Amino acid sequence: MPPSRRPVAAIALFILLATGAALLAAPAAAQEVPVEHTVSADEPGRVDVTTAVDAPSDAAGLTVVLPRRTDVYETEGFTRVDERTYEWTRSTDRPTLSYTMAGNVTVDRGAGERYTYVATDGWALVRSPRVAVYDRTERLAVDQRHTVAGEGVAGPNVTYLGPAEVRTRDVEGVDQRLRLVVPAAADLRTDPETVLDSMAEAARRLPFGDPDGKVFVVAAPTTVGWAATGLQRGDADMWVRDTQRVAGPRNAWVHEYVHTRQEYEPTEATRWTIEGMADYYAALYSYETGRIDHGTFRRKLEQGDRETHADVRLAEPDTWDDEADYEKGALVYGALDRRLRATADASVGGVVAEFGGGEVTQADLLDAIEAAGGADIRADAERYTETTATPPTWDRAAHAEAFGGAVFTRSVEGYAVDGPYRSESLETPRLVAGERLEMTVVVRNEGPDPGGYVVEFAVDGDLVETRRGRLAPGESTTLSFARDFETPGEYGLRAGGTTATATVEPPGEPRVTELSAAPKTAAPGESVVLRATVVPAADRPAAGTVEFAVDGQPVAGTRVAVTRETTVEATTTFETPGDYTVRAGDRASTRVQVREGASASQTPAERAGAGKGGDGAVTTETDAVGAAPGPIIVLAALAATLLLWGRR
The missing domain is CATH 1.10.390 (Neutral Protease; domain 2)
Incomplete structure (x- = not known):
């Protein structure tokens, strides 16, 4: 090499070495630094986090900036720079920071302090921790992953700690997975699949925004005072109160989903x-x-x-x-x-x-x-x-x-009741405890296009059943929804957009209006049929026991369930001659005379048939109902039969 070129070559070599060193000192631009956060909540109001960083082998130095309102209590491989900033010491390839975060975050919107995030003594719904990582002064791309210590589910921006069930839905036609976390502490008013249905429908219908690959949703337990019906954080994480319904004009599940787009x-x-x-x-x-x-x-x-x-x-x-x-x-x-x-x-x-x-x-x-x-x-x-x-x-x-598109209308066609008292149609949803109410709804598509409908039947806001279907323009369908009611009270009914109030009352008392005895004059030991006519005392079905008493002493009791005039019977005997007062219920009474000898006022055949008729049950204290035919009658009938046979 000519002497004149040596200084140039030396300079070129220096630049090459310096450039190479610089290139080696910094991670590639496209490289993401893996960071793993492990979250737990052992005390109310506080969240514990351990953040582990997989330091790139070619990094000259790393600094980590923690979230606000944190308190570091343990480090490994980091040294403190300031309140939120920590520098890697290179003593380990996986340095960690352990710290607490505020679990309770509140806001006052005019009604006092209310929670946006909270850590209770049984569960927690908190912000997922996120950190910034720098190499000297350049901020690096970070792959932040979140796990929980114990039971719970973590999303990129929201974490739930505590027992929970997770439902997922891959949205057809959209490259997106919905993940719904239903805590054990929550009382979800809408079926989880229906919640996912409504969000999936919104995902397909919204004409703007690039859908995120994953959407993380938590049904927030409403045992604390929340500041909102729902809250969306980050790209696609959110929580919505468990009391929020899908079938309403302010569907918070869809509202928060729209924010993700x-x-x-x-x-x-x-x-x-x-x-x-x-x-x-x-x-x-x-x-x-x-x-x-x-x-x-x-x-x-x-x-x-x-x-x-x-x-x-x-x-x-x-x-x-x-x-x-x-x-x-x-x-x-x-x-x-x-x-x-x-x-x-x-x-x-x-x-x-x-x-x-x-x-x-x-x-x-x-x-x-x-x-x-x-x-x-x-x-x-x-x-x-x-x-x-x-x-x-x-x-x-x-x-x-x-x-x-399709335009659906719904109208109540009628009501029906079924149970121990009756099975019939009703003009209004008024029934008694122990009955089953059926609500019939007609759904019609009055729009110019075919489409799918969803009708949810709920009682006092609690979902009972969901029906789905498709209707062509002008087409209609009839849907029936039913529920048993065991407790008196007023209940709000909702089927789609139609609402009504069901009134459930206790059964009324039965009332005896008439009482008869057959025969009214009987021999000692002869069976006497007591017949009572019973009606409901109020304007609703009645249930109770009709007590038959002789001279104030109960002799029989019949359990009745009546909606209209009904006859109930009992059979008894009188062993001693005399005059007896028979009562049934509080009002009706009659008298029976008992005399020695066969002095009954009815024929034996009439007495045998006296116990027939009516739709009530019979309670008897004897084995017989009515009187059996005597031997003389049987012999006479046999002789007549033989005589007729002989004449043929």
Whole structure:
């Protein structure tokens, strides 16, 4: 090598070595640092976490930044830099940090402190810990995994600690798995499969957002005071109170799911769309799947025109009152959606899909609406968001014209009752304890397209049964739902969007209106049939025992269940001559005379038939019912038979 080139070569070698060292000192850009968090909760209000980092072998140095409000009590392979930052000492390839996090997180929204996360002495619903990892000053990609110590289930952003059942659903047509955690401490008002149905339907219907591969949902036990009906955190984790129903205009399961698909960043002027959109789709999809009727859907939107929202301008959050963005936001979003569908074959959902993940200003929103539907609709959007003007709601015909699809109506066709007293139709759901009520509902598709319906039958909010099906336009089907009622009280019935109140009363008392004895004059030891006519004392079925007594002493008792006039009988004998007073119930009485000799006022055949008739049971203290034919009668009948045979 010529001498003049040696300095150049030396410099080149130095640069090469320096560059190589730098390349070796930093992990590859695409590499993710594995981090595992193990979560437990042994004390109320506190969460224990151990975070383990698999340090890259080629890392020059690592620092970890912990979540806020943590208290580190043990380290291995880390040294403290500041309150939340710890540096890897290189003494181990898998350094760990053990620390506590606040389990209880509260917020005051005007009704006092309420929980958004909580750790009780029996279970915990908490934030999943997440850390930031840096190599010198560059933040690294991190693969954060979460496990629980003991019973529980962890998601990327929400963790439940305690016994629980997990249901999953792979959404057909969408590359997404829904994971529903149902804690043992929860009292889920809706069947888990129905919850997953409603979320899967929303996943397929929503026209915007890239569905996350996994959605993690916890049914939050409502034994504490929650600050909201539900809360979504991170990309696709959420909790919803266990009391929240699917069959309603504010389906919180769908509302929170919609948040997982909102990718854009709103400004102050467009912030109303976040909650308004979620509330609108929760109501719309409940209506379109037949879980509520159009009247319920419309009343939900009409909340946006309440007097409390009279001064609200959606583009100015400072003017909002409580729930303005939810209620007026849903009405405005829905009205614009209907206008776009009816006049431009477009939708607000399609507009949102164009935004992607960027920031959306008021001008962006108005421009996009104008591009989709024209200047008139833009003017409406501007007026309804920048002034106090409020759009009107729309009727079922206008909805069908704009949205198409199936439009389901439900109506109660009637009621029926079955049980120990009766089996018949009812005009109103009024029954007595121990009976079974059947509610018959007619579902009709009044929309222009075929579609699937879901009808849930619930009593006092507790799901009893779910029916599903498909109907062509103009087609209807009749569904019957039944439930036994053992306890008196008033019960709320709901089948789809139809509601009623069932009144369950205790059975009434039976009342004896007439009493007879046959024969009224009898010989000692002769059987006497006592017959009582019984009716319900009140205007409902009656149950009880009819006591027969002679001179105040009980001789027989018959258990009755009556809905109308009924006859019950008992048989007794009188061994001693005399006059006897026979009673049944509190009022009816008759007298029986007992005399020596065969002095009965009826023939033996009449006495034998005296015990026939009526629909009540017979309780007797003798083995016979009526009188048996005597030997003379039997011989006479035999002789007559032989005489007739001889004449043939």
